[in-house]
Amino acid sequence: MVRVVSSKTINSPHERVFSVIKDIGKLPILFPDKYKSFKIIDESNNHILTEEIVSISGKEINQKVKHTLEPNRMLKSEVIEGDTKGTILIIELDPISNSSTEIKIDADLKYGKIGAVLGIFAKRKIKNEIDNLIDRFSKE
Numbered sequence: 001m002v003r004v005v006s007s008k009t010i011n012s013p014h015e016r017v018f019s020v021i022k023d024i025g026k027l028p029i030l031f032p033d034k035y036k037s038f039k040i041i042d043e044s045n046n047h048i049l050t051e052e053i054v055s056i057s058g059k060e061i062n063q064k065v066k067h068t069l070e071p072n073r074m075l076k077s078e079v080i081e082g083d084t085k086g087t088i089l090i091i092e093l094d095p096i097s098n099s100s101t102e103i104k105i106d107a108d109l110k111y112g113k114i115g116a117v118l119g120i121f122a123k124r125k126i127k128n129e130i131d132n133l134i135d136r137f138s139k140e
Helices: 014-022 024-030 112-139
Strands: 002-010 035-043 047-056 059-070 074-082 088-095 101-109
Touching: 014 024, 014 088, 014 101, 024 035, 101 112
Parallel strands: none
Antiparallel strands: 002 101, 035 047, 047 059, 059 074, 074 088, 088 101
16 A cells, blocks of 8 residues: 655636546546546446556556546545555645635555555655646646
8 A cells, every 4th residue: 555645736726627627538638648548337426437547657557446526626536446446546626716726636555465565666656646647737
């Protein structure tokens, strides 16, 4: 298990940032270097279930993910199947002003048996990837 938390205030209105975050289907477009394959397999009011192949710290991971939206506040993504089962990524938004938003990302990553040791060594790289993710949200 590796837990990484990062936050940053960006110059973008809260509503604009949330509209980017809630459009789960656009994740592969926003982050083409991270998503190798992406398919929405079920969708309801505030839940979206996806099958994904993602690249994290240079490793491709097959997973099924349940994304839960809390309108105008948060996205919680939980890996329910795959090598990283139990991983939880939470993106929280707090409006700072009419034109700025604090984005906080809390990632609790599970790597399975072999990855437990590798995860400790990858923590700095994962933190950098999360910081880059926040920076990309500020550009959308």
